[in-house]
Amino acid sequence: MYLRYLEELDGSGQHTASSDALATLCGTTPAQVRKDLSFFGSFGKRGLGYPVHELTVRLREILGLGQAWQVVIVGAGKIGSALAEYRGFRQRGFQVVGVYDKNPDKIGRPWGDAAVRDITELDHDIATQRVDIAVLAIPADDAQEIVDRVVQAGVRAILNFAPTQVHVPAHVAVKTVNMAMELEGLSFALTNRAD
Amino acid sequence: MYLRYLEELDGSGQHTASSDALATLCGTTPAQVRKDLSFFGSFGKRGLGYPVHELTVRLREILGLGQAWQVVIVGAGKIGSALAEYRGFRQRGFQVVGVYDKNPDKIGRPWGDAAVRDITELDHDIATQRVDIAVLAIPADDAQEIVDRVVQAGVRAILNFAPTQVHVPAHVAVKTVNMAMELEGLSFALTNRAD
Numbered sequence: 036m037y038l039r040y041l042e043e044l045d046g047s048g049q050h051t052a053s054s055d056a057l058a059t060l061c062g063t064t065p066a067q068v069r070k071d072l073s074f075f076g077s078f079g080k081r082g083l084g085y086p087v088h089e090l091t092v093r094l095r096e097i098l099g100l101g102q103a104w105q106v107v108i109v110g111a112g113k114i115g116s117a118l119a120e121y122r123g124f125r126q127r128g129f130q131v132v133g134v135y136d137k138n139p140d141k142i143g144r145p146w147g148d149a150a151v152r153d154i155t156e157l158d159h160d161i162a163t164q165r166v167d168i169a170v171l172a173i174p175a176d177d178a179q180e181i182v183d184r185v186v187q188a189g190v191r192a193i194l195n196f197a198p199t200q201v202h203v204p205a206h207v208a209v210k211t212v213n214m215a216m217e218l219e220g221l222s223f224a225l226t227n228r229a230d
Numbered sequence: 231m232y233l234r235y236l237e238e239l240d241g242s243g244q245h246t247a248s249s250d251a252l253a254t255l256c257g258t259t260p261a262q263v264r265k266d267l268s269f270f271g272s273f274g275k276r277g278l279g280y281p282v283h284e285l286t287v288r289l290r291e292i293l294g295l296g297q298a299w300q301v302v303i304v305g306a307g308k309i310g311s312a313l314a315e316y317r318g319f320r321q322r323g324f325q326v327v328g329v330y331d332k333n334p335d336k337i338g339r340p341w342g343d344a345a346v347r348d349i350t351e352l353d354h355d356i357a358t359q360r361v362d363i364a365v366l367a368i369p370a371d372d373a374q375e376i377v378d379r380v381v382q383a384g385v386r387a388i389l390n391f392a393p394t395q396v397h398v399p400a401h402v403a404v405k406t407v408n409m410a411m412e413l414e415g416l417s418f419a420l421t422n423r424a425d
Binding site (some may be wrong): 062097098120127193210217 | 231256257292307311312315362405411412414416418422
């Protein structure tokens, strides 16, 4: 979140930002801002604030955003398609090197400059090129099997849209975007909130 | 998560489930299961386990999942489209009553049985029909303005896909699905994890 606002400030030509200003933007306290940013080095100067550009560059480095990450998408549906067209995806260095599906109607269909590939080719493809991240946009029932296969093939990070928990070894990072749980959270809030 | 696994067990005809079994399914401890489920009433019987169907029904009630929620989607792009076609969306009682966009090329295009409406009609539409939830699938720059408008018009829950924090009064629930942050989390993990 800090990076998001710092990029905005940097883009608008602002050279420094106080912890007060960052706190207001991020909806937190100046003390929290100072604490959080102190993890990344001593940037702030009392009375001067944070150097916006320098801190932006440092945060991008820490997040690994200068690097190019090779991504496969499993599940050639709307979610995968929305993600591939999401500007922020490319901005963060995520490059789609393959899209896979098990549905014969989808296999071979054009996808960007390439075509949707048969899921049976997934393991071989990952073993023969570098793949950093697998995006799972598939039903819950298929998720763990695919996770096991991509982890076995060497993938170290997974973005999971399947509405289920998946299990991975400790060296693999997983982020789950659980739409079902978000929807239930809203439903719960509407049901139980006093009017 | 409990509901998800209980529904599976219920669907496969299982009558009871032990806290041990639920803990294994959910990746937690039996003690945590007992603690969590005790919030909803005294369901478990020592030695007998939890009554699967009864607990499923109760959890659905608590989450408000028997109710029909009327939803507007702001932003007629791929995210809104993926969401509207997501089976879990209807299963949880979410019914899309309107889709809005500001892009003249999109306004009037078919969307399910209806058509994409002009964003300028949003406030009037919300004021004249019940709308429980607004889904924001729009750029960050437009998000707060739309939030202010739908809240003003009476919406009490927001599902935000815009990559920004939005501010709402205390009586409004917000869930943000921040894809940018998930991607950065994976990038960070790949950069900083020892091989």
